Amino acid sequence: MSDPSTLVAAAKPAVFWTDRADAPTPAEPLHGSFSSDLCIVGGGFTGLWAALQALEDNPGRSVVVLEADVCGSGASSRNGGFCDPSLTHGFLNGLKHWPAEIHTLERLGRQNFDDLLDSIDRFAIHADVQRVDEVSFATSETQLEWQQEESETLTAHGIEHTLLDQRAAHAVAHSPTYLGGLTSSDIALVDPARLAWGLRRAVQRIGGVIHDHSRVTQIDADEQRIRVGTDHGAIHAQRVIVATNAWAEPLRHMRRYIVPVYDHVLMTEPLSAAQMADIGWSGREGLADAGNQFHYYRLTADDRILWGGYDANYHWNNGMGPDYEQRTESHELLARHFFETFPQLEGLRFSHRWAGPIGTTTKFAATFGTKHGDRLAWVGGYTGLGVAASRFGAGVALDLVDGLATERSMIEMVRRRPMPFPPEPLRSLAIRTTRNALAKQDQTGESGPWLRLLDSMGVGFDS
Numbered sequence: 001m002s003d004p005s006t007l008v009a010a011a012k013p014a015v016f017w018t019d020r021a022d023a024p025t026p027a028e029p030l031h032g033s034f035s036s037d038l039c040i041v042g043g044g045f046t047g048l049w050a051a052l053q054a055l056e057d058n059p060g061r062s063v064v065v066l067e068a069d070v071c072g073s074g075a076s077s078r079n080g081g082f083c084d085p086s087l088t089h090g091f092l093n094g095l096k097h098w099p100a101e102i103h104t105l106e107r108l109g110r111q112n113f114d115d116l117l118d119s120i121d122r123f124a125i126h127a128d129v130q131r132v133d134e135v136s137f138a139t140s141e142t143q144l145e146w147q148q149e150e151s152e153t154l155t156a157h158g159i160e161h162t163l164l165d166q167r168a169a170h171a172v173a174h175s176p177t178y179l180g181g182l183t184s185s186d187i188a189l190v191d192p193a194r195l196a197w198g199l200r201r202a203v204q205r206i207g208g209v210i211h212d213h214s215r216v217t218q219i220d221a222d223e224q225r226i227r228v229g230t231d232h233g234a235i236h237a238q239r240v241i242v243a244t245n246a247w248a249e250p251l252r253h254m255r256r257y258i259v260p261v262y263d264h265v266l267m268t269e270p271l272s273a274a275q276m277a278d279i280g281w282s283g284r285e286g287l288a289d290a291g292n293q294f295h296y297y298r299l300t301a302d303d304r305i306l307w308g309g310y311d312a313n314y315h316w317n318n319g320m321g322p323d324y325e326q327r328t329e330s331h332e333l334l335a336r337h338f339f340e341t342f343p344q345l346e347g348l349r350f351s352h353r354w355a356g357p358i359g360t361t362t363k364f365a366a367t368f369g370t371k372h373g374d375r376l377a378w379v380g381g382y383t384g385l386g387v388a389a390s391r392f393g394a395g396v397a398l399d400l401v402d403g404l405a406t407e408r409s410m411i412e413m414v415r416r417r418p419m420p421f422p423p424e425p426l427r428s429l430a431i432r433t434t435r436n437a438l439a440k441q442d443q444t445g446e447s448g449p450w451l452r453l454l455d456s457m458g459v460g461f462d463s
């Protein structure tokens with residue numbers, strides 16, 4: 001096998017999706033003091049969808065987005081582009097945490113997904129949308145058993161899916177690691193940066209104001225207005241939505257519920273026609289494997305393979321920043337796993353390597369909160385499935401600041417926050433212990449005492 005360290009060292013340390021000549025020019029930073037009806041902090045998918053929906057619902061409303069870096073530069077342009085209708089990080093995780101509302105959550109998720117695709121069409125956003133199936137492969141006997149159990153649960157709830165035997169799994173793509181698989185229906189694959197850029201353009205086109213390089217450092221409220229301050233200005237707003245996801249500044253309260261975990265990605269160079277034929281994969285499905293620690297992978301428009309996941313890293317005290325975006329060990333591990341999955345691609349090189357912060361909660365799905373007499377709402381924590389769910393989160397946050405008791409704003413997922421993470425040093429210890437226990441469960445199939453304890457506390461992940 002090619003040496004993973006040589007391959008990784010040769011890849012460009014940059015996000016493939018944004019490493020393009022046609023990236024938009026950043027908007028002017030905020031200078032001075034202004035008023036607005038709605039101020040949104042953070043210009044990722046959540047912030048941009050909130051702005052777009054606010055302006056569509058009420059064209060007279062003045063909306064300002066303040067973004068610390070450049071809109072979309074956070075998780076929103078660094079992800080795999082799997083746009084999955086689930087609001088709950090998959091059906092099983094939703095069933096585990098919100099059993100009484102699971103069918104409502106599924107329906108709201110499907111509606112949100114359809115509306116998202118409709119907005120992409122209406123605003124002519126060129127996000128390279130491909131409607132495909134999603135296939136998760138069992139690569140161990142344990143995973144085969146898990147998929148069998150999952151299939152029984154899905155059947156009991158009337159959720160469409162197909163269980164694949166080894167032969168059928170190999171018909172999707174050719175890998176010696178596949179023992180079986182489970183196909184779930186209809187997701188979309190998108191080009192995440194082009195989606196973020198298109199949303200940003202749409203917001204500006206219908207009257208929203210965007211300020212890049214405008215980090216919000218302080219939020220204070222009096223009875224009239226909320227002051228949202230940056231180093232060089234302030235917005236005095238009637239309503240505020242904080243959409244910073246994994247970043248818990250400027251609302252430190254969020255860090256009780258959302259922790260940043262860095263997820264790593266490799267992008268290959270384009271495959272030749274012969275290499276494409278060697279791996280099959282003619283349906284261009286969104287693929288993953290079925291462990292707790294899993295890889296996700298997909299093809300791009302120019303036949304590269306995006307290969308990410310598996311080794312997510314939390315850093316002390318919610319550590320974030322560029323230092324964590326190039327973790328050589330994680331990229332080398334990914335490279336090794338890539339060639340174990342597709343040994344026939346020996347000789348293929350990686351063009352890009354990067355990482356991004358996933359905001360996660362103890363229920364592995366979004367959480368919500370309000371402040372200042374419900375004039376401010378915050379949302380985040382979609383974990384690894386926020387491309388579609390961020391639009392839903394944005395809509396709920398708008399309902400919350402507008403005081404609208406809608407079906408979506410009344411669900412338990414919105415009304416009740418998950419168990420908070422403990423402060424450091426327990427936070428690091430708990431996250432490390434959970435990670436090790438999940439890895440062990442992947443090997444042995446057994447839950448072990450730590451995962452059973454978390455389960456009894458309503459904490460944890462069921463993929």
Ligand SMILES: Cc1cc2nc3c(=O)[nH]c(=O)nc-3n(C[C@H](O)[C@H](O)[C@H](O)COP(=O)(O)OP(=O)(O)OC[C@H]3O[C@@H](n4cnc5c(N)ncnc54)[C@H](O)[C@@H]3O)c2cc1C
Pocket residue numbers: 041042043044045046047066067068069070071072073074075076077078079080081082083084214215216217243244245246247249250263264265296308355356357358359380382383384385386387388389390
């Ligand atoms: C590597 C990776 C792969 C992923 N793959 C998938 C996938 O395939 N499918 C899927 O559904 N999800 C995936 N996700 C998750 C998904 O990308 C996120 O859930 C989603 O993008 C969250 O959007 P957001 O707007 O809430 O957060 P972000 O996109 O992170 O936006 C938050 C924004 O807030 C800004 N900000 C922070 N602090 C401040 C401040 N003080 N003032 C102003 N602005 C501030 C940041 O600069 C950032 O732009 C992945 C995530 C990562 C990192």
